[in-house]
Amino acid sequence: MRPTRFFPVAALLLAGGMAPAALRAQRVDAEHAVPYTRTVLPNGLTLLLNEDHSSPIVALHVWYHVGSKNEVPGKTGFAHLFEHMMSEGSENVAPGEYRLLIRGMGGTMNAETNEDRTEYYEVVPSNQLETVLWMESDRMATLLSRVDQKRLDTEREIVRNERRQVIDGAVFGVANDITSATMFPSDNPYHWAIYGVPADLAAATLDDVRQFFRTYYVPRNAIVALSGDFNPAQARKLVAKYFGSIPAGAAVPRPTISETRLTKETRLALEDARARAPWIRIAWRTAGDDSRDQYALSVLAAVLGRARTGKLSKLLLYDRQLATADTAANFDWEKVGVLFIEVRARPEASLTEIERLVDSVVTDVKQHGPSAADLVPIRQDTAVGRLLQLQSDHEKAHTLAEGAGLTGNPGFYAQRVRGILGVTPADVQRVANTYLGSGRMVLSMVPAGKLNQVSKPELPYVNATPTAAGGKP
Amino acid sequence: MSARRAVLACAAICAASMIGPRAAECQVLDRRHRPVAPPARAFVFPKVTEHVLANGLRIQVVENHELPIVAVRMAMSADSTEDPAGKEGLASVTLAMLREGTARASADQLAREMAAIGTPVAPAGFTTTTSHVDRALDLLADMWLHPAFADSALKRVEALRAAALRQQQAVPSYVARAIFYRLLYGSEHPFFRAPTDTSIATISRDDVVRFHDQYVRPQNTTIIVVGDVRPASVLAKLTRVFGAWPRGGVTAAPHTEPVAPRQATTIFLHDAPGASQATVFVGEMGPPRTAPDFFALETANTLFGAIPGSRLWQALRERHGFTYGVLSTSLWRRSPEPSTIRGSTNVNSPKTDSAVVVWLDELKAMRGERAPTDEELERARMAQVGSLPIQLETVDQIATALVRLSLAGEAPDFYSRLAARVPALTTSDITAAARKYFDPDHLVIVIVGDRKTIEPALRAANVAPVVIVDASGRPIS
Numbered sequence: 001m002r003p004t005r006f007f008p009v010a011a012l013l014l015a016g017g018m019a020p021a022a023l024r025a026q027r028v029d030a031e032h033a034v035p036y037t038r039t040v041l042p043n044g045l046t047l048l049l050n051e052d053h054s055s056p057i058v059a060l061h062v063w064y065h066v067g068s069k070n071e072v073p074g075k076t077g078f079a080h081l082f083e084h085m086m087s088e089g090s091e092n093v094a095p096g097e098y099r100l101l102i103r104g105m106g107g108t109m110n111a112e113t114n115e116d117r118t119e120y121y122e123v124v125p126s127n128q129l130e131t132v133l134w135m136e137s138d139r140m141a142t143l144l145s146r147v148d149q150k151r152l153d154t155e156r157e158i159v160r161n162e163r164r165q166v167i168d169g170a171v172f173g174v175a176n177d178i179t180s181a182t183m184f185p186s187d188n189p190y191h192w193a194i195y196g197v198p199a200d201l202a203a204a205t206l207d208d209v210r211q212f213f214r215t216y217y218v219p220r221n222a223i224v225a226l227s228g229d230f231n232p233a234q235a236r237k238l239v240a241k242y243f244g245s246i247p248a249g250a251a252v253p254r255p256t257i258s259e260t261r262l263t264k265e266t267r268l269a270l271e272d273a274r275a276r277a278p279w280i281r282i283a284w285r286t287a288g289d290d291s292r293d294q295y296a297l298s299v300l301a302a303v304l305g306r307a308r309t310g311k312l313s314k315l316l317l318y319d320r321q322l323a324t325a326d327t328a329a330n331f332d333w334e335k336v337g338v339l340f341i342e343v344r345a346r347p348e349a350s351l352t353e354i355e356r357l358v359d360s361v362v363t364d365v366k367q368h369g370p371s372a373a374d375l376v377p378i379r380q381d382t383a384v385g386r387l388l389q390l391q392s393d394h395e396k397a398h399t400l401a402e403g404a405g406l407t408g409n410p411g412f413y414a415q416r417v418r419g420i421l422g423v424t425p426a427d428v429q430r431v432a433n434t435y436l437g438s439g440r441m442v443l444s445m446v447p448a449g450k451l452n453q454v455s456k457p458e459l460p461y462v463n464a465t466p467t468a469a470g471g472k473p
Numbered sequence: 474m475s476a477r478r479a480v481l482a483c484a485a486i487c488a489a490s491m492i493g494p495r496a497a498e499c500q501v502l503d504r505r506h507r508p509v510a511p512p513a514r515a516f517v518f519p520k521v522t523e524h525v526l527a528n529g530l531r532i533q534v535v536e537n538h539e540l541p542i543v544a545v546r547m548a549m550s551a552d553s554t555e556d557p558a559g560k561e562g563l564a565s566v567t568l569a570m571l572r573e574g575t576a577r578a579s580a581d582q583l584a585r586e587m588a589a590i591g592t593p594v595a596p597a598g599f600t601t602t603t604s605h606v607d608r609a610l611d612l613l614a615d616m617w618l619h620p621a622f623a624d625s626a627l628k629r630v631e632a633l634r635a636a637a638l639r640q641q642q643a644v645p646s647y648v649a650r651a652i653f654y655r656l657l658y659g660s661e662h663p664f665f666r667a668p669t670d671t672s673i674a675t676i677s678r679d680d681v682v683r684f685h686d687q688y689v690r691p692q693n694t695t696i697i698v699v700g701d702v703r704p705a706s707v708l709a710k711l712t713r714v715f716g717a718w719p720r721g722g723v724t725a726a727p728h729t730e731p732v733a734p735r736q737a738t739t740i741f742l743h744d745a746p747g748a749s750q751a752t753v754f755v756g757e758m759g760p761p762r763t764a765p766d767f768f769a770l771e772t773a774n775t776l777f778g779a780i781p782g783s784r785l786w787q788a789l790r791e792r793h794g795f796t797y798g799v800l801s802t803s804l805w806r807r808s809p810e811p812s813t814i815r816g817s818t819n820v821n822s823p824k825t826d827s828a829v830v831v832w833l834d835e836l837k838a839m840r841g842e843r844a845p846t847d848e849e850l851e852r853a854r855m856a857q858v859g860s861l862p863i864q865l866e867t868v869d870q871i872a873t874a875l876v877r878l879s880l881a882g883e884a885p886d887f888y889s890r891l892a893a894r895v896p897a898l899t900t901s902d903i904t905a906a907a908r909k910y911f912d913p914d915h916l917v918i919v920i921v922g923d924r925k926t927i928e929p930a931l932r933a934a935n936v937a938p939v940v941i942v943d944a945s946g947r948p949i950s
Contacts, residue, residue: 056514057862103780103852103855106855106860106863107863108860125862125863127510127513127514131510134507153794154791154792158797164749166797168749169749171640171644245502275643276636276639309588318581324637347636377591381591384591388542391540391866391869
């Protein structure tokens with residue numbers, strides 16, 4: 001199935017990238033693609049199959065094109081709460097039984113909600129394929145027959161505990177909520193966080209659950225991806241048997257994404273009593289999965305933030321020894337993107353000095369671009385990382401579904417590898433100048449009561465620390 | 474057979490004619506009918522080729538030619554339990570210092586060489602493509618055999634660790650763990666002793682050089698190589714790069730220091746004012762892993778708390794909604810070192826007392842009052858045995874499993890023994906193990922959370938004495 005020898009793309013690149021781009025792309029593609037077949041059932045359900053008999057297991061992903069950006073203000077956090085309701089049983093599976101059935105066959109399962117989509121998956125011994133298809137189809141076909149108030153209330157409590165653990169339990173855990181709220185205006189559905197505004201959870205009713213299910217959890221809005229040890233003809237037959245009779249559903253509404261950009265710098269402060277050192281985060285709006293700029297933006301983030309040899313790490317952790325950790329990443333969603341830099345200062349270091357140094361690095365990339373040598377490790381990381389990802393049926397099913405759902409191309413991840421390997425220093429310089437402008441967020445995170453440690457305290461800033469009552473940042 | 478064929482035919486028709494919802498035509502598919510799985514494909518743990526070099530370095534190789542990738546891991550049996558008192562953190566600082574420059578290459582030079590092959594070679598190993606593995610092994614050996622231990626790098630490593638530790642000491646879940654181990658084993662025991670910013674600051678270059686000289690030795694180390702390789706060529710390469718590493722120093726052995734005597738079950742509460750959740754640890758000392766009923770105890774753990782869907786999980790999360798999740802397992806060490814049976818969870822503060830009551834009820838019920846049902850036992854068996862091909866799918870997973878076995882002093886045939894022994898266990902084996910090892914009268918229960926919310930109800934619940942402790946676990950009067 002897959003080539004067994006690795007063509008040394010790396011060696012070619014090290015030799016100066018002499019291979020003609022087309023030839024290089026072809027070879028990389030052969031190595032990095034996940035072979036798949038795509039079938040669309042008459043009810044609109046998309047089926048993606050990747051046959052791989054290397055382990056006697058199969059990964060089933062059911063991917064729904066609905067996430068927190070489909071919510072409305074006042075009912076935020078609902079897509080994630082709904083995800084929890086999906087494990088509350090359906091007509092033929094008792095509440096809580098999903099987990100017991102999967103664990104009881106030696107499998108693992110989980111679900112994940114983000115701004116754009118909700119994905120459910122099971123990885124099970126391959127002889128259990130029909131059973132997991134039966135289970136996933138049962139909840140797509142019959143979920144509402146079980147939904148009741150008591151279970152909604154219990155899941156609401158579980159979700160509140162999830163938020164307490166993941167957001168409240170982490171030092172500066174609300175920084176991501178603040179970032180979303182700042183980067184996107186309130187009429188943009190990326191404005192609110194996946195967990196939503198805490199008070200909104202109380203507003204969720206059984207009618208909301210029913211309406212949401214009927215609108216979004218329908219075959220025409222779903223992708224089934226299988227990777228692993230199965231016979232494709234048999235798998236197609238089984239998927240048709242269990243999912244084929246579910247009604248397609250009505251046309252699915254898509255939110256409008258306003259094009260408003262940040263035009264000026266927004267300076268914020270966040271305090272946390274548990275913090276022992278200040279952190280700073282600087283964020284810019286970039287581009288979504290629908291833009292070709294994402295490849296150069298990923299490389300730009302890596303030029304800045306690669307561990308140990310990236311420009312920020314080298315300067316701030318090693319040469320100047322002002323920081324304990326740094327990150328730079330470009331997050332690309334379906335329609336929007338954010339590039340952010342975060343630096344965790346040493347307890348005694350000054351955020352003002354760190355912000356100046358970060359800006360000097362960014363300015364240097366904008367004026368001169370990275371060197372050709374700067375890009376070599378990033379290409380190497382990309383090539384090695386992608387190959388490691390191909391070990392896992394779970395990863396492969398995920399990337400096929402995610403690519404197909406967000407871009408229409410199940411091979412999107414292989415295309416992204418190809419795109420990143422083709423990025424030049426001039427591309428990086430161009431996107432740095434296009435996106436890393438003066439419209440940005442600068443968030444200083446300081447130990448409670450240490451507002452004097454805010455970066456450039458002489459500039460006006462807003463204290464975004466939530467109140468103890470859990471108010472909106 | 475014919476009924477089955479009819480269903481398939483109908484599904485095909487429905488699928489082909491699906492223009493609008495026409496559910497009536499499709500009622501032949503009876504969703505109440507649960508599929509019956511055919512027998513599972515047999516899973517065989519991959520063959521491990523073992524070899525010991527003349528200097529005592531143990532080598533384990535697993536061939537896996539699915540993809541052109543290789544995982545390499547270093548398992549060193551001398552760990553932080555060898556830290557001298559007052560210099561806690563020495564073992565981990567020494568290991569971190571291996572990547573901070575060698576006699577041949579500065580730290581920056583090493584980092585650039587790793588970057589050139591897209592492979593962060595950590596002291597504990599790496600995973601990379603076959604085209605880079607040779608170069609990565611050269612770097613790994615250079616780091617382990619010829620570290621420079623530059624003073625300036627040591628200062629930086631220590632500053633970063635101290636800052637991280639100071640930060641962790643402000644986080645309830647970290648504090649709870651530290652208090653739990655201190656109270657269970659006693660503050661002088663190597664299983665308890667953990668680094669602090671103060672202990673890190675006392676570590677000098679001489680300490681690091683001495684630790685490296687004493688413990689970072691081939692007879693304390695196993696190299697594990699999993700992936701697209703041939704054992705003969707791996708052996709030749711490793712002999713070339715690690716063959717000259719001199720045996721010597723101290724050969725690490727299991728610890729036999731006495732542990733603190735068992736105490737009657739007590740709740741130790743440490744105040745974390747304003748925390749919205751309380752971290753709860755519940756545990757006790759367990760047997761060494763050579764115990765004859767090892768697999769029965771593992772299965773009892775699985776049923777009780779080791780996986781999502783266990784009794785604890787169903788009670789605390791699914792029935793009551795007190796928590797987002799809870800797990801309780803055994804932490805196994807090298808025999809004859811005792812294990813620790815412990816679980817932890819983060820609960821909504823006002824529900825802390827209820828969560829402790831439910832936890833103790835579930836623990837007691839395991840001892841016979843609610844014996845495992847056949848379905849529960851079958852789930853617990855499958856969660857351990859049926860899951861093996863999923864737990865061991867990738868070269869990283871296989872390499873990590875071999876590291877754990879090596880550090881625990883287990884032979885690589887462990888998974889074959891597990892697959893043979895676990896399915897033979899009966900419900901009475903599980904109850905017997907629970908009666909022997911789950912001891913509700915000698916538990917250490919540590920809670921770190923908002924005292925004013927938690928304490929009154931906890932005392933009123935009257936499940937065990939409540940002692941208020943400081944961050945080191947010492948009682949506050």
